[in-house]
Amino acid sequence: MKYLLPKGWPRPSGYSNGVLAKGQQVFVAGMVGWDENGTFAEGLVEQFEKVLQNTVAVLQEAGAGPEHVVRMTWFVKDLDTYRQNLVPIGLTYRKVMGKSFPAMAAIGINDLVEPEALIEIETTAVIPDDE
Template identity: 55%
Template sequence: MRRLQPPGWPQPRGYANGIEASGRLVFVAGQIGWDETGTLVSDALPAQVGQALRNVLAVLAEAGAGPEHVVRLTWFVTSRNEYVASLKAIGVEYRDVMGRHFPVMAVVEVSGLVESDAKVEIEATAVV
């Protein structure tokens, strides 16, 4: 994997502008902050982010992959304002689960998720 950083662009914080990779593709469906019993772990956005990322890694493990193989994350959040206000705590959750691996990423505000109490849904693409 090679990070793509155009000359003169500022370094992104918490994501990459682009990644070049080759290998076997693994796609992970949107994961929310519930545990293996289908119970949301918290009503707090940062805790839901941490659990959603752990769920992403659990699916990736089935393909023999880990956080280092993730090349793209797409986050759907129900509140941009809550996301921005929680960035520091979200960063702690992210690093606890993903380490210092920062793939390309997009965050999109949505009006709601299928699971009404979920505040975030995260989908992933990995290259193994």
């Protein structure tokens, strides 16, 4: 896997501009912050942690892990709350995902299919051919 940084560009904080990868692709559906019983965690940061844990669980079914993630798209209901929680969100991300910083986009939206969901994340991973 190669992280793409055009010459002269500043290194982004917490994500990559692009990722070049070759191997088996793993596509993880939009994950929300609920447990196996459909119970949502309270608050954005708590739901975010559960979203990441759910994502890792699906990745593990494919023999992948956070280190294989090449792209994440975050759909966030309340961008103000998201911005106010950047530090705990960053700490939670590193706790669950480690130092994997794929290409990312965070998008503010009006609603999600699950009314209690505050965030939903789609993920793409690539397991290199040599693993």
